[in-house]
Amino acid sequence: MKVFNAARLKSGSREEMRKHLFLVLNSALLWWWVSIPIPGACSQNQTDRLALASFKNEINKDPFGVLSSWNDSTHHCEWQGVLCSKRHPGRVTSLFLRSQGLGGFLSPHIGNLSFLRVMVLQNNSFYGEIPQQIGNLFRLRHLILSNNSFGGPIPSNLSRCSNLETLNLIDNQLVEGIHSDLGSLPRLKALGLTENNLLGSIPPSIGNLSLLEQLSLSQNGLHGEIPKELSRLNRLLLLQLSFNNLTGEIPVGIFNISSIIFFQVGWNQLQGSFPPNIGTTLPSLYSIVANHNSFTGTIPSSLANATDLWELVLESNSFHGPIPKNWGRLKGLRVLALGHNQLQDDLSFISSLANCSNLEILNVDSNLIHGSLPTSIFNLTSIKKISMEANSIQGTIPSALGNLFNLSALNLAHNSLTGPIPDSIGALYNLHPLALAGNKFAGEIPFAIGNMTLLNELYLQSSNFQGYIPQSLSNCTQLLELDLSNNNLIGSVLTPKF
Numbered sequence: 001m002k003v004f005n006a007a008r009l010k011s012g013s014r015e016e017m018r019k020h021l022f023l024v025l026n027s028a029l030l031w032w033w034v035s036i037p038i039p040g041a042c043s044q045n046q047t048d049r050l051a052l053a054s055f056k057n058e059i060n061k062d063p064f065g066v067l068s069s070w071n072d073s074t075h076h077c078e079w080q081g082v083l084c085s086k087r088h089p090g091r092v093t094s095l096f097l098r099s100q101g102l103g104g105f106l107s108p109h110i111g112n113l114s115f116l117r118v119m120v121l122q123n124n125s126f127y128g129e130i131p132q133q134i135g136n137l138f139r140l141r142h143l144i145l146s147n148n149s150f151g152g153p154i155p156s157n158l159s160r161c162s163n164l165e166t167l168n169l170i171d172n173q174l175v176e177g178i179h180s181d182l183g184s185l186p187r188l189k190a191l192g193l194t195e196n197n198l199l200g201s202i203p204p205s206i207g208n209l210s211l212l213e214q215l216s217l218s219q220n221g222l223h224g225e226i227p228k229e230l231s232r233l234n235r236l237l238l239l240q241l242s243f244n245n246l247t248g249e250i251p252v253g254i255f256n257i258s259s260i261i262f263f264q265v266g267w268n269q270l271q272g273s274f275p276p277n278i279g280t281t282l283p284s285l286y287s288i289v290a291n292h293n294s295f296t297g298t299i300p301s302s303l304a305n306a307t308d309l310w311e312l313v314l315e316s317n318s319f320h321g322p323i324p325k326n327w328g329r330l331k332g333l334r335v336l337a338l339g340h341n342q343l344q345d346d347l348s349f350i351s352s353l354a355n356c357s358n359l360e361i362l363n364v365d366s367n368l369i370h371g372s373l374p375t376s377i378f379n380l381t382s383i384k385k386i387s388m389e390a391n392s393i394q395g396t397i398p399s400a401l402g403n404l405f406n407l408s409a410l411n412l413a414h415n416s417l418t419g420p421i422p423d424s425i426g427a428l429y430n431l432h433p434l435a436l437a438g439n440k441f442a443g444e445i446p447f448a449i450g451n452m453t454l455l456n457e458l459y460l461q462s463s464n465f466q467g468y469i470p471q472s473l474s475n476c477t478q479l480l481e482l483d484l485s486n487n488n489l490i491g492s493v494l495t496p497k498f
């Protein structure tokens with residue numbers, strides 16, 4: 001599910017434009033919609049026409065000629081991307097110019113479009129500062145300037161747009177901080193500032209945005225603690241704070257916001273542990289991304305109550321203890337990524353994944369996992385990637401491995417696996433890469449390995465293999481990396497590549 005993303009505008013009839021505007025604001029921006037301005041009877045209004053002319057004047061790149069319709073022979077309400085009010089003839093209510101390749105400054109005269117309610121300039125090449133005059137647009141509800149190259153600070157006068165419901169400035173080059181006045185936009189439902197160069201801390205006043213549903217601040221240089229005031233955002237659906245330099249613990253009150261669906265705080269320096277009842281206080285969780293932090297404690301088994309869970313990404317923290325063994329109700333679970341922690345487990349959690357028929361990624365690399373591969377793992381036929389590198393897994397690989405026909409990556413390197421590699425591995429036609437290095441296998445590399453024609457990386461070094469290198473390897477024409485060193489192998493690889 002993509003948030004703050006939208007369908008593409010095709011040029012064409014105004015009807016199509018209205019339809020697309022609706023799609024963009026309704027479906028792609030996910031949770032809210034806006035009433036669509038009614039087709040307008042148009043009479044002249046010089047203020048708006050002049051402001052639009054100034055807007056056009058600052059544009060120096062218009063590869064698709066979208067602004068060629070903005071000419072003297074047509075009324076400005078007929079210009080492409082412009083919608084006018086019915087009640088106030090000639091007054092512009094929407095400016096919708098998404099993905100048009102437009103480049104240039106955003107004219108300060110835009111601030112004269114005082115009836116403007118919607119401005120969508122997403123995915124163009126606007127640069128320069130967002131003009132302070134935007135603060136004069138007190139009717140503005142949806143401002144979507146994402147995917148441009150706007151620089152400079154977030155204009156402080158934006159806080160005067162008191163009807164703003166959507167402020168989406170994602171993927172620009174905005175600098176300086178998030179000023180606390182943004183917390184005084186009483187109708188704001190979505191604040192998107194991800195992928196900028198914002199510094200400073202998250203202002204506690206954001207917690208005053210009582211209607212806020214989406215808060216997206218990832219990929220900036222924000223530091224300091226997550227303000228406890230955010231706990232008051234009791235309508236929050238989406239919290240994205242990943243890729244910043246946030247420190248401290250997550251305020252406990254945030255774990256009480258039962259509406260949260262997306263909880264993404266990865267790649268920070270956050271500490272503390274997850275409350276044991278997280279799965280009951282946040283029952284709607286769909287995505288938990290908390291990787292690359294310093295979280296401690298155990299993985300709460302109450303997550304089994306968050307039955308919509310789709311991804312659980314907790315890699316590279318200091319979680320310890322066993323992996324919960326009650327995943328059975330999470331039928332939609334797709335990603336279980338727990339690598340690089342201190343989890344102690346004997347792989348018995350795997351059997352409880354049997355009902356997770358959508359599971360695609362299982363990663364428990366670099367933990368304290370022992371025991372042998374349970375046969376139940378070979379029933380997970382939806383699985384695409386299994387990674388269990390650098391643990392203490394023992395025993396053999398059963399021939400049931402061949403059941404995992406969707407497998408595209410298998411990494412069991414640096415464990416204590418023994419016995420031969422089963423011939424059934426040849427059934428894994430999609431496999432690329434395969435890493436089994438650093439084990440204690442016996443016997444030959446199976447001939448069937450030549451069946452894996454997509455194989456691009458093959459790591460079998462230091463694993464005690466014997467006998468001839470199978471000639472079938474020459475069928476693996478996609479191989480870019482091959483390491484067979486430190487075994488007892490005879491022969492050579494018959495392909496011009498090596």
Ligand SMILES: *[C@@H]1O[C@H](CO)[C@@H](O)[C@H](O)[C@H]1NC(C)=O
Nearest residue numbers: 046047050051052054109112
């Ligand atoms: C916009 O309004 C300002 C006054 O607020 C005026 O000076 C300016 O000329 C106007 N621009 C256009 C293009 O009408």
Ligand SMILES: *[C@@H]1O[C@H](CO)[C@@H](O)[C@H](O)[C@H]1NC(C)=O
Nearest residue numbers: 068069070071072073074078
């Ligand atoms: C002016 O715009 C109309 C469409 O609104 C278009 O048909 C016409 O070709 C344009 N004129 C020029 C000179 O670009």
Ligand SMILES: *[C@@H]1O[C@H](CO)[C@@H](O)[C@H](O)[C@H]1NC(C)=O
Nearest residue numbers: 007008099100101102123124
């Ligand atoms: C962005 O706009 C360009 C046109 O300039 C278009 O080709 C591209 O598909 C758009 N990207 C998205 C994700 O809509």
Ligand SMILES: *[C@@H]1O[C@H](CO)[C@@H](O)[C@H](O)[C@H]1NC(C)=O
Nearest residue numbers: 005006122123146147171195
């Ligand atoms: C906007 O940029 C983001 C990240 O750079 C990208 O994922 C997304 O597809 C882009 N969207 C549009 C509409 O261009």
Ligand SMILES: *[C@@H]1O[C@H](CO)[C@@H](O)[C@H](O)[C@H]1NC(C)=O
Nearest residue numbers: 111132133134135136157160
């Ligand atoms: C910004 O807002 C202040 C009032 O807060 C106002 O005096 C000033 O004219 C505005 N600036 C612009 C460029 O609109």
Ligand SMILES: *[C@@H]1O[C@H](CO)[C@@H](O)[C@H](O)[C@H]1NC(C)=O
Nearest residue numbers: 180183203204205206208229
């Ligand atoms: C939040 O709003 C209250 C009034 O509702 C105000 O007193 C307080 O200063 C605001 N908090 C912040 C941090 O701006």
Ligand SMILES: *[C@@H]1O[C@H](CO)[C@@H](O)[C@H](O)[C@H]1NC(C)=O
Nearest residue numbers: 219220221222223243244245
């Ligand atoms: C976070 O801080 C480290 C130094 O402590 C710095 O190297 C890194 O660039 C910072 N990251 C961001 C996203 O600002």
Ligand SMILES: *[C@@H]1O[C@H](CO)[C@@H](O)[C@H](O)[C@H]1NC(C)=O
Nearest residue numbers: 231251252253254255256281
């Ligand atoms: C969370 O909610 C529970 C029950 O509604 C309440 O007892 C508790 O104090 C809340 N915790 C925080 C930190 O808000």
Ligand SMILES: *[C@@H]1O[C@H](CO)[C@@H](O)[C@H](O)[C@H]1NC(C)=O
Nearest residue numbers: 279280301302303304305326
């Ligand atoms: C799930 O929630 C119920 C209450 O709704 C609770 O009794 C049960 O212990 C929870 N399960 C787990 C694993 O926490």
Ligand SMILES: *[C@@H]1O[C@H](CO)[C@@H](O)[C@H](O)[C@H]1NC(C)=O
Nearest residue numbers: 351354374375376377378379
């Ligand atoms: C694997 O699935 C089959 C049928 O789908 C079932 O009979 C068998 O018990 C399962 N094996 C394990 C180990 O879960």
Ligand SMILES: *[C@@H]1O[C@H](CO)[C@@H](O)[C@H](O)[C@H]1NC(C)=O
Nearest residue numbers: 423424425426427428448451
């Ligand atoms: C390897 O592929 C051949 C067909 O190319 C097939 O007959 C054979 O069963 C496959 N081997 C394995 C182990 O799946």
Ligand SMILES: *[C@@H]1O[C@H](CO)[C@@H](O)[C@H](O)[C@H]1NC(C)=O
Nearest residue numbers: 447450451471472473474475
């Ligand atoms: C290579 O593949 C072809 C057909 O895909 C098969 O007939 C042949 O036996 C394979 N050769 C080796 C050495 O595996």
